[in-house]
Amino acid sequence: MKIYVPIDAAARALGSDEVADALRVELQKQGVEAQIVRNGTRGMIWLEPLVEVDLDGTRHGFGPFEPEDAPALVQAIMARDMAAHPRAIGVVEDHDWMKGQQRLTFARVGVIDPVSVADYEAHGGLAGLRAAIAAGPEKIIEEVMESGLRGRGGAGFPTAIKWKTVAGAEGAQKYIICNADEGDSGSFADRMLMEGDPLCLIEGMAIAGIAVGATQGYVYIRSEYPDAICAMNDAIADARRQGVLGQSMLGSQYAYDMEVRVGAGAYVCGEETSLLNSLEGKRGVVRAKPPIPALVGFLGRPTVVNNVLSLGAVPWIMEHGGAAYGALGIGRSKGTIPIQIAGNVKYGGLYEAAFGMKLGDIVNGIGGGTLSGRPVKAVQVGGPLGAYVPVSNFDVPFGYEELGAKDALLGHAGITVFDDTADCVKLARFAMEFCAVESCGKCTPCRIGSTRAVETIDRIAQGDSEAIETLKDLCNTMKWGSLCALGGFAPFPVMSLLTHFEDEFTGPGAARREAAE
Amino acid sequence: MTRTSPAAEFDSESIERLDQIIASHLHREGPLLPILHDIQAEWGMVPDDAQPIIAKALNLTRAEVYGVVSFYHDFRDHPTGTxxxxxxxxxxxxxxxxxxxxxxxxxxxxxxxxxxxxxxxxxxxxxxxxxxxxxxxxxxxxxxxxxxxxxxxxxxxxxxxxx
The missing domain is CATH 3.40.30.10 (Glutaredoxin)
Incomplete structure (x- = not known):
């Protein structure tokens, strides 16, 4: 008998460690033999801690679980009556939230024991790496090209083209670097994958290594994710022991090894050139492009820098073929996207589905609207540099170009929901304040512009509506004059708020604030 | 976690521990951040006195090490509360x-x-x-x-x- 209690950071933040302890005590007390497995999360965060009991191969869920619920669960197990427990949600796989998804990258997350290579393999793990070893570098790149996979970090650059560039570059040492500096609020997919199925990322990076001829990799994880750092370190050590990583991966002629590197609290290091400088032990200052990292990357050598989700999609693509992946999605947005529904939302969590769902269906259908029960005002898509999308644009399909057409961006596919109490002027100020705090200082529009924008928004909040033109001008300068996406995209949330909620900047809202002071 | 030691009291024992930390990372490509993380785990901050020692070991200037320490939010030059x-x-x-x-x-x-x-x-x-x-x-x-x-x-x- 196996009982699953998630070890995912979100589940732990909601008390899963205490639940695991309570279950251990109770099992012993009632004399029931059962193994407690600490799995990843299924992604239904509102049900966490979600305990699962494997009864004859079927997993029954109970959540949100409190330590006090443990005695009744052990009794239910003894009676073999799962429905008897007050927290029962039925068979987990049959839950509406699970049934509607197409879990390719996250197929094993929440299902397997993340620290077990054997469990990983039993659930289809390493099939992609084996296929890649058999196929060889050129065929791997062909498959990824056919899949239509694009950068999941937000830039949307075709993964295969990046790989082809690195494969064709001259250099004795090349690198695969995974960008796991997931700093966008509203995003937690990277964390979930690394904690729930770390071997999937290792496998994806190993396949990339074969494709481009890189024998060394680094996964750069932000320091705010200690659980993910720990999970990746353990998984890499296991993978080495089992011969998945090393001089001869799975007994093949391909060598590849990797290690974890930990960031130090700088948001800008999620930008790839800044990340490279940080890895080299320098200030995380952005580099001008060209030269592109594919040619002159880590230590000046050819380097692939890919997001966790891009690399995490690769094992599935190699196992099932690029065509199967590319058959999903819409337009130029192929395959599946792990959507993260966050903020003031009733059913928040991770939902992996083919591109093309309508934004409103995600927010109001899957997410169930706001947790507060008040009307949705807007959602911010793609983190602190993403636009706020008002309800009037909720018919936009979830895809790179589709969101772009609405002056919004996909980013890392995180959606933060706000109810009608959200203060748009405050949110605009926050966007620029954040940019000012996190700017690396390399280029003037970002470094100075963000600070001036905060001051300008303060003037607007005090009723100076003439300052709105100044703010728009500043946004324009930052958008076109900044070196990287931090300064270049910080205007997106601000401009979207100005466009869709202009009256809060000029109208009665501003007057209300003035009166309140 | 937050063993505090004022920079002024960076004694020979501390220097020995610092040398150990540096030596354990010298083989890495880009060893500075891993070294700084370990130092902060040890002392709860990056003591000023450690910086010239790190600089010498990595063939960097003190300014370069200071530049890195001061760039990242995580690294602190003073201890936190308990x-x-x-x-x-x-x-x-x-x-x-x-x-x-x-x-x-x-x-x-x-x-x-x-x-x-x-x-x-x-x-x-x-x-x-x-x-x-x-x-x-x-x-x-x-x-x-x-x-x-x-x-x-x-x-x-x-x-x-x-x-």
Whole structure:
């Protein structure tokens, strides 16, 4: 008998460690033999801690679980009556939230024991790496090209083209670097994958290594994710022991090894050139492009820098073929996207589905609207540099170009929901304040512009509506004059708020604030 | 976690430990950040006296090492209080009332961001996203994560630590 209690950071933040302890005590007390497995999360965060009991191969869920619920669960197990427990949600796989998804990258997350290579393999793990070893570098790149996979970090650059560039570059040492500096609020997919199925990322990076001829990799994880750092370190050590990583991966002629590197609290290091400088032990200052990292990357050598989700999609693509992946999605947005529904939302969590769902269906259908029960005002898509999308644009399909057409961006596919109490002027100020705090200082529009924008928004909040033109001008300068996406995209949330909620900047809202002071 | 040692008392024992830390990372490509993380884990900060020693070992200037230490939010040149409370201030947590929670916590503790209580027991830090965006507002107390945080939950942790 196996009982699953998630070890995912979100589940732990909601008390899963205490639940695991309570279950251990109770099992012993009632004399029931059962193994407690600490799995990843299924992604239904509102049900966490979600305990699962494997009864004859079927997993029954109970959540949100409190330590006090443990005695009744052990009794239910003894009676073999799962429905008897007050927290029962039925068979987990049959839950509406699970049934509607197409879990390719996250197929094993929440299902397997993340620290077990054997469990990983039993659930289809390493099939992609084996296929890649058999196929060889050129065929791997062909498959990824056919899949239509694009950068999941937000830039949307075709993964295969990046790989082809690195494969064709001259250099004795090349690198695969995974960008796991997931700093966008509203995003937690990277964390979930690394904690729930770390071997999937290792496998994806190993396949990339074969494709481009890189024998060394680094996964750069932000320091705010200690659980993910720990999970990746353990998984890499296991993978080495089992011969998945090393001089001869799975007994093949391909060598590849990797290690974890930990960031130090700088948001800008999620930008790839800044990340490279940080890895080299320098200030995380952005580099001008060209030269592109594919040619002159880590230590000046050819380097692939890919997001966790891009690399995490690769094992599935190699196992099932690029065509199967590319058959999903819409337009130029192929395959599946792990959507993260966050903020003031009733059913928040991770939902992996083919591109093309309508934004409103995600927010109001899957997410169930706001947790507060008040009307949705807007959602911010793609983190602190993403636009706020008002309800009037909720018919936009979830895809790179589709969101772009609405002056919004996909980013890392995180959606933060706000109810009608959200203060748009405050949110605009926050966007620029954040940019000012996190700017690396390399280029003037970002470094100075963000600070001036905060001051300008303060003037607007005090009723100076003439300052709105100044703010728009500043946004324009930052958008076109900044070196990287931090300064270049910080205007997106601000401009979207100005466009869709202009009256809060000029109208009665501003007057209300003035009166309140 | 926060063994504090004023920079002025960076004695021979400390230097020996520092040399060990540096030596354990010298084989790496880009060893500076891993070295700084280990130093901070050891001393709770990056002591000023450590910087010239690191610089010499890595063939860098002191200015370069200082530049790196001062660039990253994580590295500090002074110790924290015995306990550290971090509150997330990013958008997903804002949507769930993080601003109000922060005001309440600041009032209850009588300190602001980056400040330590007069008894030296608790430091309050902002954090921009802990990746708990579907169960905000979130907090972290001495490494322990707290989802759906509220004043009662946060106060309970603080009081337990002070007891």
């Amino acid at each position: 306990h550290v409370l971090r509150l997330c201030r990013a958008e997903s947590c804002i949507s769930m009332g993080a601003d109000d929670l922060a005001d309440q916590v600041c009032r209850a503790l009588g300190i602001g961001w980056h400040e330590t209580t007069p008894d030296g027991r608790l430091t309050l830090e902002p954090v921009f996203c802990l990746g708990l965006c579907a169960c905000g507002p979130s907090a972290e107390f001495d490494g322990k994560l707290v989802g759906r945080a509220n004043l009662a939950k946060v106060t309970r942790f603080v009081q337990e630590a002070r007891a």
